[in-house]
Amino acid sequence: MPISAQETASSPSQTGSDHLPKEPPSISFSYGAVERHIRRSHPGCPDFAIAYMAQEVSQRKWEGVSLGRAVGITMDGILRHRMTDYDTLLLTGMDRKDARKRVQPKVQALLEVWAKPPRKVEQESC
Incomplete structure (x- = not known):
């Protein structure tokens, strides 16, 4: 079953730039x-996070990426900025590459938890 996406192809300009390479079409999921x-x-992803991530991905125009890649890019960025001390590390002068390397294990751990179905919590009987 194909995933619904709306493609917006760029039209050639009025200046005769038909000879220039065309940009890839933008896609909205x-x-x-x-x-x-x-x-x-990501069956373990909480409902509030699903709603937030879906909103973020669907509001953007994407070029040359699949739906899965768009979700991955968005999740990785949101988790890095919202669930780690990445921004603080940057503000204290750490190099962007080093800061990403430091927080990536936490981001990866969250993604691994979300990749598994949530465990059922058994209630104790009285």
């Missing part, structure tokens, strides 16, 4: 398609 992808690929 629908909120529903993104939400379904996240629920299927």
Whole structure:
């Protein structure tokens, strides 16, 4: 089943730039398609995070990436900036590459947890 996406091809300008290489078309992924992808690929992801990530991915125009790659880029960035001390490390003068390397294990651990179905919590009987 194809994932619904809306393609917007760039049109040649009026100045005769038909000879220039064309830019790849921009793609917008629908909120529903993104939400379904996240629920299927990241079943342990909390509902509030699914809603937030789906909104972020579906609001952007993407060039040359699949839905899965767009979700991965978005999740990685949001987790890095919101769930780690990445921004603080940058503000204290750490190089961007070193800061990413330092926080990547935490980002990866969160993604690994989300990749597994949530465990059922058993309630104790009285």
